[in-house]
Amino acid sequence: MPRIPAPHRVPRQPWAWLWLFAASQVAVLALWWIGGWQWGLPALLLTHGALVWATLRPQSPWFSPVLTRLRTDERVLWLTIDDGPSDDTVALLDLLDAFDARATFFLVGERARARPELVREIARRGHGIGNHSHSHPAAWFWALPPRRMAAEIADAQAVLGELAGQPPRWFRAVVGMANPFVAAALRRHGLARVAWSARGFDAVAADPQQVVARVERTLAPGAIVLMHEGAGHGRNVETMRALLERLRVLGYRCVVPEISAA
Known part of the structure; x- marks a missing residue:
């Protein structure tokens, strides 16, 4: 099965955002001094709002480079599966084999160690x-302080590297939200961040056809598709089968991209 090049962009200046933010706050103080709170307060809210937006938006490149799609005109896509390993893993592997499809599993370190x-x-x-953190702190990953963030990425990298025989090269933030402290850890381990361009919310939606329809609405050549395993509703395998069947009808192939220079 042919592979498509994907730029592997490890953060080069992981603390550049801090200097830019500090400069923006100096500018805010100057505006406040010159124009009073009528100018200073909106500027303060704008700069802090931008910081929050960059954290919460999975496709934001402000803190570190992020891959959101593959550059190709062919009907290929990168299928990514988050949150494993789980009770669904073997069934998903059998499905992928049956459809001659390849995927990248973004695994959680603690779950990998257990299985x-x-x-x-x-x-x-x-x-x-791929690396998907060590403990998957879904509620607070976006707000983790530097030391905890570093440990989440480093611990998962160590476990997955040992079990798979080589360390992961790709990282996906939990719930896609990468706060300002992710970049330094990615640089330390030579990781590049991956988001997505198509998703069906299968981690929460139990209707396979609804999930497939949502994915299809944003599907295009080179799409990175986000899927999950082990969801509480128990229908991830059924949903994956429905998706793979639809992709076959549409003429799409699922490939694992070949890492290339940025």
């Missing part, structure tokens, strides 16, 4: 493995 045989099976069947 090492699944990590090895993913690698054995020729799929990619």
Whole structure:
């Protein structure tokens, strides 16, 4: 199966945002001094709002480069599966084999440590493995302080590297939200951040056809598709089958991209 190049952009200046933000606050103080609160307060809210927006938007490149789609005109896509390994993993692997599809599994370190045989099976069947944090703190990942953020990424990298035989090269933020302290950890481990361009909200939506319809609305050549495993509703495998069937009808192939220079 052919592979499509994907730029692997590790953050080069992970603290550049801090200097820019500090400069913006100096400018805010100057505006406040010159024009009073009528000028200073809106400027303060604008600069802090931009910081929050850059954190909460998965496709934001403000703190670190992020890959959102592959550059190709071919009907290929990068299928990515978050939150494993889980009880769904083997069934998903069998489905992917049946459809001659390849995917990248973004795995959680603690879950991988508990089920090492699944990590090895993913690698054995020729799929990619990415770093998706160590403990998956979904509610607070966006707000983690520097030391905790570094540990989340480093611990998962160590576990996944040991089990898969080589360390991951790709990272996906939990819920896609990467706060300002992610970039330094990515640089330390040579990781590049991946977001997505198409999703169906299958982590919460239990209707396979609804999920597939949502994915299809934003599908295009080179799309990065976000899917999940192990959701509480228990229908991720059924949903994946429906998606793969629809992709076959539409003429799309699922490939694992070849890492290229940025």
